[in-house]
Amino acid sequence: MARVRYIEALSRALRDEMTADPKVVVFGEDVRQSLRRVTFNLATEFGEHRVIDTPLAEQAATGFVTGAALMGWRPVLEFQVPSLLYVAFDQVVNQAQKLSIMTGGQARVPVTYVFPGSGARLGLAGQHSDHPYAMLAQAGLKTVVPATPADAYALLRTAIRDDDPVAVFAPAALLGNREDLGDEVTPVPLGSGRIHRPGADVTLVAIGHLVPVALAVADDLAMAGVSVEVFDPRSIYPFDWDLLRASLAKTGRLVVADDTNKTCGMAAEIIATVAEGMRLRSAPRRVTRADVAVPFAPVLERAVLPDKEAIISAIRDVVGEAAAA
Amino acid sequence: MNAQQGTAGTGADPSALYRTVRTIRRFEETVEELTAANEIPGTVHLYIGEEAVAAGVCAALERDDLVTSTHRGHGHVIAKGAALGPMLAELMGRTNGLNRGRGGSMHVADLSLGVLGANGIVAGGIPFALGATWAAAQDGQTRVAATFFGDGGLAQGLLHECMNWAALWRLPVIFVCEDNGYAVSLPASASAAGSPVERARSYGIAAQEVDGMDAEQVYAAARSAADRARAGGGPSYLHMKTYRFRGHHLGEAVLKLAYRTSDEISRWQQRDPVAILAERIEPGQRAGIDADVEAAVKAAIEHARGGPLPDPLTATDYAYASGLRPRKGT
Numbered sequence: 001m002a003r004v005r006y007i008e009a010l011s012r013a014l015r016d017e018m019t020a021d022p023k024v025v026v027f028g029e030d031v032r033q034s035l036r037r038v039t040f041n042l043a044t045e046f047g048e049h050r051v052i053d054t055p056l057a058e059q060a061a062t063g064f065v066t067g068a069a070l071m072g073w074r075p076v077l078e079f080q081v082p083s084l085l086y087v088a089f090d091q092v093v094n095q096a097q098k099l100s101i102m103t104g105g106q107a108r109v110p111v112t113y114v115f116p117g118s119g120a121r122l123g124l125a126g127q128h129s130d131h132p133y134a135m136l137a138q139a140g141l142k143t144v145v146p147a148t149p150a151d152a153y154a155l156l157r158t159a160i161r162d163d164d165p166v167a168v169f170a171p172a173a174l175l176g177n178r179e180d181l182g183d184e185v186t187p188v189p190l191g192s193g194r195i196h197r198p199g200a201d202v203t204l205v206a207i208g209h210l211v212p213v214a215l216a217v218a219d220d221l222a223m224a225g226v227s228v229e230v231f232d233p234r235s236i237y238p239f240d241w242d243l244l245r246a247s248l249a250k251t252g253r254l255v256v257a258d259d260t261n262k263t264c265g266m267a268a269e270i271i272a273t274v275a276e277g278m279r280l281r282s283a284p285r286r287v288t289r290a291d292v293a294v295p296f297a298p299v300l301e302r303a304v305l306p307d308k309e310a311i312i313s314a315i316r317d318v319v320g321e322a323a324a325a
Numbered sequence: 326m327n328a329q330q331g332t333a334g335t336g337a338d339p340s341a342l343y344r345t346v347r348t349i350r351r352f353e354e355t356v357e358e359l360t361a362a363n364e365i366p367g368t369v370h371l372y373i374g375e376e377a378v379a380a381g382v383c384a385a386l387e388r389d390d391l392v393t394s395t396h397r398g399h400g401h402v403i404a405k406g407a408a409l410g411p412m413l414a415e416l417m418g419r420t421n422g423l424n425r426g427r428g429g430s431m432h433v434a435d436l437s438l439g440v441l442g443a444n445g446i447v448a449g450g451i452p453f454a455l456g457a458t459w460a461a462a463q464d465g466q467t468r469v470a471a472t473f474f475g476d477g478g479l480a481q482g483l484l485h486e487c488m489n490w491a492a493l494w495r496l497p498v499i500f501v502c503e504d505n506g507y508a509v510s511l512p513a514s515a516s517a518a519g520s521p522v523e524r525a526r527s528y529g530i531a532a533q534e535v536d537g538m539d540a541e542q543v544y545a546a547a548r549s550a551a552d553r554a555r556a557g558g559g560p561s562y563l564h565m566k567t568y569r570f571r572g573h574h575l576g577e578a579v580l581k582l583a584y585r586t587s588d589e590i591s592r593w594q595q596r597d598p599v600a601i602l603a604e605r606i607e608p609g610q611r612a613g614i615d616a617d618v619e620a621a622v623k624a625a626i627e628h629a630r631g632g633p634l635p636d637p638l639t640a641t642d643y644a645y646a647s648g649l650r651p652r653k654g655t
Contacts, residue, residue, distance in 0.1 A: 063452025104425030
């Protein structure tokens with residue numbers, strides 16, 4: 001199979017699920033024309049009754065797919081801009097997510113929310129640059145941030161098949177990345193992390209588009225004699241704490257790279273959980289966004305986002321003597 | 326006596342409507358007592374005074390039709406046919422409740438009857454009605470949804486989104502505004518500008534104002550809305566003029582809110598929806614229904630009190646349909 005781009009992997013996963021299950025249907029804004037390319041050509045292949053443009057009414061659309069899910073359908077809802085989640089927040093975290101427990105298990109809401117192009121993209125400014133996965137995790141919503149085309153393919157299929165609402169964040173910086181998916185992609189369950197590169201001195205947890213950055217950091221630091229283990233949780237909620245524990249048992253040191261705000265971000269949760277129940281040899285560090293809306297000018301945007309240099313600096317702090325060796 | 330009291334599918338029969346309004350009234354009076362006695366935790370939003378709306382609308386629905394409800398939802402759920410015992414058990418937080426004690430008054434639901442839940446957020450359940458009726462149509466069924474909201478809901482943007490969308494797609498949805506005069510303490514005149522009926526018509530939605538104290542008039546309006554929906558004529562808007570005889574919730578008496586006068590309450594009580602129907606049926610029949618209702622409510626209390634309280638170890642059960650266990654807080 002040819003090398004496919006991340007966005008094509010999402011599209012292929014959607015196509016394969018729509019083929020496998022006639023109850024899978026996709027809603028969103030401009031999904032028939034496929035402005036975001038996740039639904040590319042699907043309206044032609046499956047018909048407009050399964051690829052459905054909604055009015056620009058994100059609250060209603062989010063509640064609409066909940067209603068369809070309650071009737072046994074498996075809707076996929078694309079948010080053209082990830083920050084539109086905020087417009088629909090009640091319908092996601094206060095309705096869809098809570099219906100199972102509030103109804104004592106009567107309701108199941110197998111909805112998948114897809115956020116293509118999540119995160120900053122140089123110049124989209126304050127309201128189009130957020131990467132809001134951590135707040136969904138805090139609400140207990142199943143949330144994944146795949147870092148590779150193969151994981152994007154596998155996790156979108158897992159999300160669609162799941163009986164609960166699942167949010168799939170596709171980081172903007174990864175959409176053009178290519179990978180050979182092979183003939184068969186191994187399914188990936190929710191809550192399953194991945195060690196992209198084993199190492200001995202420090203565990204670097206990286207989420208989404210920070211995974212390739214972390215791999216570059218590991219390459220650089222290997223030359224300086226620091227062995228970095230790159231841990232990709234893939235699934236933010238549920239989280240693969242067991243795999244992280246095993247990694248830290250080996251390295252004893254932790255840096256978390258997380259492109260959400262520092263306050264109550266995913267890095268905060270990871271470090272808090274580690275501090276409570278795992279052993280570290282040195283104080284952990286996190287590399288996150290500043291607690292601020294992304295400012296417009298590209299030089300300012302870069303200044304508030306986590307980057308390679310900040311991660312290297314954090315690792316040097318954490319590794320201390322080992323780095324100097 | 327069948328514990329199912331709902332009117333769904335009973336049509337215009339005044340005795341069936343009377344049975345439902347009487348059942349809701351006696352259920353709500355019982356809830357009031359049990360809340361005061363601390364047998365029902367939290368608070369409740371009583372439907373007393375508004376019973377004709379739920380009874381009349383649900384009488385025009387079929388069993389497979391759908392309902393989305395509000396924070397003041399007991400009447401809708403009962404009228405759609407929920408069994409009183411599991412309903413009351415839910416309000417009391419028992420495992421034999423409709424929602425196994427996980428929902429309570431504001432989230433009581435019976436999906437087997439097409440009741441997609443009461444809802445603690447004003448207008449929050451309305452879009453479910455759109456998606457559910459759309460989904461049923463894709464499955465080759467016409468299932469009509471009645472989506473209830475109050476005059477306070479008229480100020481919510483989500484209602485506008487949903488009326489617009491339902492009209493665009495001609496979805497079989499009946500928008501039922503229960504205008505009881507107040508959004509908590511805010512007069513309806515301060516919630517909605519212009520005429521809500523004219524507003525609905527501007528979307529191309531058939532709309533009318535209805536005497537919401539008279540279940541037969543409610544039924545007639547809902548019947549024509551349901552017929553229109555089933556015939557592919559799209560959504561309707563019914564503006565029910567009604568009144569709640571109690572406070573917004575039971576805590577209101579303690580707060581001594583003074584947004585309406587006792588004269589006003591008395592005036593509306595002259596048009597009690599239970600009394601209006603009672604006068605239209607033969608006294609002997611009425612006495613029989615009253616006795617049935619008393620027995621059903623008594624049985625419901627026994628059923629609810631007999632249900633076990635949930636085991637605290639099960640507090641996170643049902644959080645996920647997939648069975649995922651959430652992390653504990655400690």
